[in-house]
Amino acid sequence: MLFENVDAHLKLRSQLLQLFQSNRVPHALLLSGKEGSGHFQLGLFFATLLLCxxxxxxxxxxxxxxxxxxxFNHPDFHFSFPIHLSKSEKSEISADHRSSFVEMIKEYHCIxxxxxxxxxxxxxxxGVIGVKESxxxxxxLQLKSxxxxxxxxxxxxxELMNLQASNKLLKLIEEPPENTILIFISDQPHSLIQTIYSRLQHIQVPSLxxxxxxxxxxxxxxxxEVEANSIAKSSSTNLHRAVSLFLSKENTKEYLSLFIKWMRLCYxxxxxxxxDWVSDFSKMGRETNKDFLTYSLELFRQCIVNHYQINLAGLSPEEESFLLKFKPFINHKNIIALNEVINDAYYHLERNANVKILMLDVSLKLYKLVRVK
Ligand SMILES: [Zn+2]
Known part of the structure; x- marks a missing residue:
């Protein structure tokens, strides 16, 4: 997370090091840049430096x-971030969501x-940063380190602090407790309220x-290297977008083999x-299950499109070669029913249906449907 082995933002890193070495560390620092510009990584770099x-x-x-x-286990390092405010008291501060937040950083290595x-x-x-968070x-921060x-x-x-939260935090920014450093990582610094913005030492982080x-x-x-370069080129120099593109390609490979296996079992x-397939599938987590159903619908749709001699678009070579063999099984006699079965399953997944029972039922329906010619 510290740009280890990556020589990005070297100038800014040495600027931050100089602030530290010359004892000129500001009490409140604002690192701003576009999403995926590496400002978050620089913030973590600086925090680690301050505590090293x-x-x-x-x-x-x-x-x-x-x-x-x-x-991410340092007792004197604290994260704060926007959350979806719910009515329940407990979920109104970001610390309640800290483990999912850290999980995301560990998976993506960015944010x-x-x-x-x-x-x-x-x-x-x-998301919002509310007054309870402040x-x-x-x-x-009033506690001893x-x-x-x-x-x-x-x-x-x-910038996602609401007005109440901003006003509450203002005093802390004006007079932070001893030995306390606040680092703000912003995509839209001009959306901060002026009284806060003017009190922060601002460093602009250019895109990578x-x-x-x-x-x-x-x-x-x-x-x-070739794939890394090609993804980087299509990321609009947004690191987070690049990582998302890469991970979704990886998911797609997994989904395709899962789909092929499922269709063979149904046939x-x-x-x-x-x-066994249903049992493995149920262990993948509800979000992945929903994603996979959406993916399956798209493959069915591509089969129909291809019956009309339209070229398959946006597919990987592996998907294309599978669909060319599979498309005779998906046709105008079964597509509407297939669509209904999958959409229905998605609806029930969203409403916490038991995945094993639901997907076994869907599979049994598919036993009949994929043989309609
Ligand atoms: Zn150290």
């Missing part, structure tokens, strides 16, 4: 403090709004280059193996 016990040319990466930072909102259950719902931050060193708060997307994005992908994922009416 053995700084030389940057955080050492080996001391007890750096190790705790790398596993993006849409991914976070989807992880919280609704990618179209805007109260919690003030409470946390656990390790006797600094306390660091990193707030992602402070295609080369750096490609390096980053190679460093954190198993990917060959051969192999009930005991279908039960």
């Amino acid at each position: 016990k053995n700084v030389e040319n940057g955080p050492c990466g080996h001391c007890s403090s750096c190790k705790k930072m790398l596993s 993006g709004k849409q991914t976070w909102y989807a992880k919280m259950g609704n990618e179209n719902k805007q 109260q919690e931050i003030i409470k946390k 656990y390790e006797g060193n600094r306390k660091v708060l990193l707030m992602w997307l402070p 280059s295609v080369d750096h994005i490609s390096q980053y992908l190679s460093n954190y994922f198993i990917i060959d 051969t009416r192999n009930i005991s193996d279908t039960i």
Whole structure:
């Protein structure tokens, strides 16, 4: 997470190191840039530097403090981020969602709004940093540091603080408790209220280059150089977009083999193996299950489109070669029923139906439908 082995933003990293070495660390720092510009990684780099016990040319990466930072377990490092506010008291602060947040960072090695909102259950719902969050931050930062060193708060997307939360936090920014550093990571710094904005030391983070994005992908994922470069080029220099593109390609490969296996079982009416397939499928998690159903619908749709001699578009070579053999089984006699069965299953998955019972029932319906010619 510290741009390890990636030579991106070297100038900014050395600027942050200089602030540290010359004892000019501001109490409140704003790192702003476009989504996926690496501003979040720079924020983590700076936080790790501030807490490291053995700084030389940057955080050492080996001391007890750096190790705790790398596993996101440092007691003097706090995250704050937007969440979907619900009516229940408990879910109104980001600490309640910390484990999913860290899970996302570990999976993506970067961060993006849409991914976070989807992880919280609704990618179209805007997150908020509410007044309870500000109260919690003030409470946390007033405590003594656990390790006797600094306390660091990193707030992602402070522009999503509502007015009450901003006003509450203003005083803390004006007079932070001793040895406390606040780092704000913003995609839209001008949406911050002016009284807060004017109190932050602002560093603008430029977008990453295609080369750096490609390096980053190679460093954190198993990917060959040509693919890393091609994804980096189509990412509009947004690191988060590049990672999402890569991970969705990986998912697609997995979904295709799952789909091929399922269709074979349905065609051969192999009930005991279908039960095993359904059992494995149910362990993949509800979001993945829903994603897979959407993927299946798309493959059925592509089969129909291809009957009319329209070229298959947007498919991988593996998908295309499978569909050319599979398309005779999907036709105008069964497509409407197939659509209904899958859409219905999606509807019930969303409403917490038992996945095993539901998918076994769907499979049995498909036993009949894929043989309609
Ligand atoms: Zn260290």
